[in-house]
Amino acid sequence: MPPPPRKVVRLAAGRARALGLPTRGTTNANRLRRMDNWIVARLGAVLRSAADPLVVDLGYGATPVTAIELTARLRRVRPDVRVLGLEIDAERVAAALPAAAPPALTFERGGFELAGHRPVLVRAANVLRQYDEPAALAAWDTMRAGLGPGGVLVEGTCDELGRRGCWVLLDAEGPVSLTFGCRVESIERPGDLAERLPKALIHHNVPGTPIHAFLTAFDASWAAAAAVSAFGARQRWIAACAGLTDRGWPVDTSRARHGELTVRWDAVAAG
Ligand SMILES: C[S@@+](CC[C@H](N)C(=O)[O-])C[C@H]1O[C@@H](n2cnc3c(N)ncnc32)[C@H](O)[C@@H]1O
Known part of the structure; x- marks a missing residue:
């Protein structure tokens, strides 16, 4: 409290x-x-x-x-x-x-x-x-x-x-992107990071909203990459991020090896 x-x-x-x-x-x-x-x-x-x-x-x-x-x-x-x-x-x-x-x-x-x-x-x-x-x-x-x-x-x-964080990039026009960053060994699934969402999203993370759909897709992609965890949690994160690209989410995976993923704000913004 x-x-x-x-x-x-x-x-x-x-x-x-x-x-x-x-x-x-x-x-x-x-x-x-x-x-x-x-x-x-x-x-x-x-x-x-x-x-x-x-x-x-x-x-x-x-x-x-x-x-x-x-x-x-x-x-x-x-x-x-x-x-x-x-x-x-x-x-x-x-x-x-x-x-x-x-x-x-x-x-x-x-x-x-x-x-x-x-x-x-x-x-x-x-x-x-x-x-x-x-x-x-x-x-x-x-x-x-x-x-x-x-x-x-x-x-x-x-x-x-x-070890677990989320941050929003904003410019003079408004929010641009949302980034998830974590020590990948410290999470059970990407959805764990929901507790760190910005105030603009945290209360909107319920079924039917874009942020909920995104986190659900991230968790599904993580589950689909389970076999990759034999090579370490980081490799699994990288594979899960790539899976989001395959599913059509507008993500920037260029820092996935650092345990980060950035998604375009308009794809997750609350209505
Ligand atoms: C939890 S600490 C965060 C410290 C550090 N930024 C970090 O992340 O470890 C939050 C700090 O923000 C300060 N704060 C809250 N509202 C503020 C505001 N409107 N302007 C400047 N400082 C503020 C509080 O006084 C407090 O010291």
Whole structure:
């Protein structure tokens, strides 16, 4: 059960209100490595071509460890990247400040309005899980509206160790894709990842909906690939992903060997 919401934090008088509510600050070293590795692989070009390589890590949590890791990973793609950790909880901003390494990594108080910055990339991990669906959808819109030119938002959730996760890529127009990422040895079937679906889908995963049809097809493809598990769970995942292509689903299997699968958003979106 999520804790009761604490009071809304507002920025000092004269500055815009920080939009959102402080929530649990649970985080862990390396928790977001799958999401980050996907960002580097799929969005590296966005970062490389950005006139201003500003990235926001929204809601970094009780410690800034995943913001520090994001900075290190993105610097390999764009050495002059600037990561700005935004937290709505003022105490978490104060706790993170000793870890700041300007200009590469800085911290500020802020919410979905991105404290007025115009980043090329926003990573919001395990932030919207504790909001209800209408609030989460409104947060998507607010963050998208704050993106810089050609900017993108990656919003998702994962378990505490980062073994199972889902994330959505959004651009200024709206959601683009949904990615599943997992340590394949940790699942019994792909449908296990349903518990990590974004707020926009999690309550729609019932028979008759596109996301339910997709997960059912993924599980069927996984079952059909059972014989491949003799070569390891990863090979079975790769075969199951290929099976989805064969069944006509608009999936990107190029990172299947990493335990990931991306599906076009319009194929799974709630009506
Ligand atoms: C569960 S932690 C996630 C930490 C880290 N991103 C991770 O995935 O490990 C969620 C954090 O998001 C912060 N948060 C919630 N709503 C926010 C908002 N609107 N703007 C900024 N931070 C927010 C909370 O205060 C909390 O520290």
